[in-house]
Amino acid sequence: MPELPEVExxxxxxxxxxxxxxxCKVTVSDTVIKSKQLGKEAIVKGxxxxxxxxxxxxxxIANVTRRSKYIYFHLIKDGNTCLLVSHLGMSGAWFTVKSIDDIxxxxxxxxxxxILSMDDGGLLVYSDIRRFGELRLIGCEADHPPLLKMAPEPFAEEACRHFLDMAAMPKYARKAIKDVIMDGHVLSGCGNIYATEALFKMNMHPARTAEQVSLARKKELFQVIVDVLQESIDAGGSSISDYRNIDGQAGTMQDRLKMYGRKVCSACGANTESLKIAGRTSVYCPACQK
Incomplete structure (x- = not known):
């Protein structure tokens, strides 16, 4: 799933x-239309x-911004504004092309x-192999309350304090630390890839509970997460599977990952192990991460 760096x-x-x-024109696939007819909500939501x-x-399109793992298209028509909110899900991708053949x-x-056909003849195309992504047209964030519950941006001044306060709450204190840092209410934009990398850099076992991590270590962990996210942004994100930028280019962060997807620890050479945390496979080094 594309995480904050890929969306950025x-x-x-x-x-x-x-x-x-x-x-000037909108084309929706028959697959999405049929899904709606069957009472399902594939991609086009609400x-x-x-x-x-x-x-x-x-x-x-007045502007395009990011909020956590969401893309916000800020739209205006006849003086009225609204938002087209896009989440890429597991395999969503946007392309700006002159023709479909350019993909x-x-x-x-x-x-x-x-397919959004533009007034200049170009196309803005949304492709989604697994169809777990979403497009939601709303007036403002308040029209979809879950958007208001997202944690501050990790680069924001208040983000660390928010993270520490939330992690100390009974709701999160007894959860695995990896589960906590992947929760968008606690920390925005950090998914399985970068949580795995940050915990490896900290020599921290992903199943250790949040209450077992000292305040000082939580502060350090937060900064490591921010650093890993920034490194990935600078590298164009991780193209592990289906992530592509709008020009079809892959990122390079996958070449820098030290633990995610590895069979052998890059630090000590031990065989890695994995377990399920919050429904996601968590790879770790049993020798380095305690």
Whole structure:
């Protein structure tokens, strides 16, 4: 699943290209339409595909920003503003192209679900192989309350204090520390990849409970997470599986990972082990991480 660095990379590439362009046509895939007809919510959430398509026409993209793992398209039409909120799920990707043929990887071209045709003739295309992503058209963040419950951005001044306060709450204190740092209410944008890397850098076992980690170590862990996230942003994110930037390019952070996906510890050479935490496979070194 794309985490904060991958989403940040998409936004940084997308914003200068998409800003100022106006949507003149919206095409939704038959797969999404049929899903809606069956009472399911594939990709287009909280609105019918018909209303989604009609409402977006004529809207101008005023800006594109990131909030945690979400992409916010700030839209304006006739003086009224709204948000198109995009979550990439496990395999979502945006492409800015002149033609569908410009999407070179067939696995993405075969799973196109929304096409925004722009007034200049270009296309803004959303592809999602596994269809776990979402597009939600709302007036503002308050129209979808879960967005308001996200933790502060990890680079924000108040983020560390928020993390420490939340981790000390009974709700989180007895949970595995890895579960806690992957919880978006506690810390924004850190998923399995970067949680694995941060805990390895800290020589900390992922199943250790939050209350077993001292305040000083929690502060250090928070800073390590921030550093790992920033390193990945600088490297263009991790292209572990289906992550691509808007031009189809892969990131390079996967070449720098020290523990995620490894069979052998990069520090001591011991065989790594894994366990399930919060439904995710957690790889760790039994020798280095205690």
């Amino acid at each position: 990379g998409v936004v940084r590439s997308l914003a200068p290209i998409a800003t100022g362009r106006t949507i 609105i019918t595909t018909e209303d989604f398509s009609v409402d977006l026409v004529g809207m101008t 070179t990887e067939m696995k993405f071209r075969k799973h196109i679900h929304v």
